Amino acid sequence: MSRFQRFPTASPRRILACRAAALFVAIAIVGLVLAACGRNVGELGRLVLISTIGSRFGLEDLALFMSPLLLTGSAVTVTRRMGLWNIGGEGQFYLGAVGAAGIGLFVHGPAILILPLMALAAMLCGMAWIALPALARAFAGVNEIITTLLLNFVASLLVYWLATGPWRDRVTGALASSGRLPVSIPDMWGVVHWGFPLGLLIVVGLAAVMSSTRWGYEVRISGASAGVARYAGMPVKLRIISAMLLSGALAALAGMFEVAGTVHRLQGGMADNFGYLGIVVAVLARGSCLAVIPAALLMALILDVGIVLQTQQVAATAVLAITGLVLLLVAIADECAHYRPVTPAIVRPARSAS
């Protein structure tokens, strides 16, 4: 006699298998909907494959999408470990862009000096942007979801003001952006800049920090149970603040990469939802740092597919619909992974098994 039973833990392999199945289901549903709209699904599918993973151009695009997602995804993952949500990745991204552009526009020197300076300024700006929510959370228990979210709108408007006001491009007279930065992150492969491998490296480094440092352990414990952290005498407030500052710095670094590697100027709306999509990436990664890499890849694929579909006159909102569908199916898959068929095994009962 065998039946399915829910287990408290699921092995990563089972989760992966279930998620793969979920993705197939998602693709099938999208295909069916498009077919129902009278589209030639075969032709669309071929086009999507070629322009994402089937061509050099498509792969370059994927890497470009992935670089900021790796960082904004890590930013949210760091706070998840602490049991918090940083919804303000978008705002910190903008502030990182502001800090980087400020240095790039007004400090002149060799790129080898200016680029690290831009990164530093970006991270400091991002940390400053999340400092208030972090302090309010640590000392007054103010919900960080609200505070970080609301600051996004402030940051977005700040960038519009800078890009169309004091920092606007006086050379070409463009009204929507700052002037072109004199320095940029060098390209390594086509239009893909060195920010991409750096982003991967940062994710791997973060995973190491989380699993093999005292700080990472304390964040893990404090995030899982405030009562235990107090019992063990851990400095919970300091861990809340440091985890949130790190999160803000990571999201801001994504903004710096975007300014110095892809856009080359500061312009309104440039965060392009990368901050919010970081939340999706973190949810897909289930709080694991390394899993941010495949999660960011999947998200980049969806974005890329969206662009292809747009060129075929499918509405841009299709990206949102597909993202939602994938998240829903992945959540179902994660739950399914906890179920395994069991056959009563005749084993000696162990007194101490739970």
Add this chain to the structure above:
Amino acid sequence: MTLPGGTPPVLQLQGVSKYFPGVIANEDVTLDVRPGEILGLLGENGAGKSTLMNIVTGIYQADAGEIILDGYGAEFASPQDAIRAGIGMVHQHFKLVPAFTVAENIHLGWSETPKWTSKAVLEARTRALSERFGFPVDPSARVESLSAGEQQRVEILRVLSREARLLILDEPTAVLTPQETRELFAALRAFRATGNAVIIISHKLDEVMDITDRVTVLRAGRNVGTWNTADCSPEMLAATMVGREISRQNLRVRSGDAVGVSDVPVMTLRGVGVRNERNVPTLSDVTLDIFGGEILGIAGVAGNGQRELTEVLTGLIAPSSGVILLDGASAPDNAAAFAAAGVGHIPQDRLNSALAPSLGITDNMALREYGQPPIGGGALYHGGAARSLAEEIATTADVRIPDFAMPVRNLSGGNQQRLVARREIRIADRVLVAAYPSRGLDIGAIAAMHGYFAALRDKGVAVVIVSEDLGELLSLSDRLGVLCGGRLMAVLDAAEADIERVGLLMAGRGGAS
């Protein structure tokens, strides 16, 4: 009451088996519960009592065997089926919504709750139910403001209002005062008198002897036997549960190579007081010397300053007045420094304050030693070393762990307690503070826990045990402190203390010795 011959049992289990991967939770369990009786269900932690009751209440489905209700076969696909069939369970941890009133909790998820209703109607209905079943409750009170005993009454009333004929209680007296226990038992007897049946799970043998008509003992998932309570003795039941004789050791006797009681106290409290957030004193003017190599018991009715005392002793809260000395020097001001100085702490609520429920065994076992080599050292955390430590603790605690990454909440309460105890004993070089260490444990595990404490004492460590069980305290302690209203009424020599005197002190009379 007398029943006509041939009345079928309310509930009959025949050959019920339930398997989990690698474990037999229940195998071939056959028992019956007759109308108008209270059946005691006994067994050690992990003997399969809870699983069996979860099968009866439809939470689990049996892998083999039959459930027979009033002589007819029954199958419960869900807890709702069992409730409809008249089986109600009161769990050890209450399943009430704290922010709701009593009336709202009673009517929550009940098909007979009127669709359009008002607060007044719900409260009137609740009052009527409360009178009908003889469980006095205040319908308009919020559940979070009620004592454990009152919450339990609400829980029982909710079950009874669904017309339960079989009431299952899982360790109902664990959170009750003696007075509340007496009231509960009186209500259960009244319930029995109307031809209903009760199954009561308990570890307290004297209560089982007092309240039950028959007793069924489970061991390792199997039914060892069922006896009329009148034919049993506590000793015989204990031996049956454990499968071996438990000799009640006199733990005050030290082993031959024991280190004696230290000449100078390891910890000293001078006029220590604690005020809560509303500035009400919860601990007042406690002056106490704790010596190495002794066991100091702290007796008192729960809520008389025990929590504050244990938190002051372990550095979790700083006293608002008075001084604490550790080895003659002024004590550090945070819990981590206390632990580093060799003060171990087994808190009252181990799952939420000593363990991070969602994290793995390894992370939880490293909690006290992650700061030093081999796990810590500098800024690093060595996962491999943490894993070895967790394995070592699990081995000494005699807990079998299938997967060290498994969330610790998946372990049974008894196993969690063993792991916490061993983790704390490892670091307790000077003092071990244990609050209600045997709560929820079976007889074998309690004996093992007491053995740990005695061994620690023999090594010269000061052991402070806070408990409500006077028998436990008197058989372990060298000295016995009594708390009442946040004051330390007296510290007695346990060998000469008599229960009468301690009882008076617990009630706040006859202080100052």
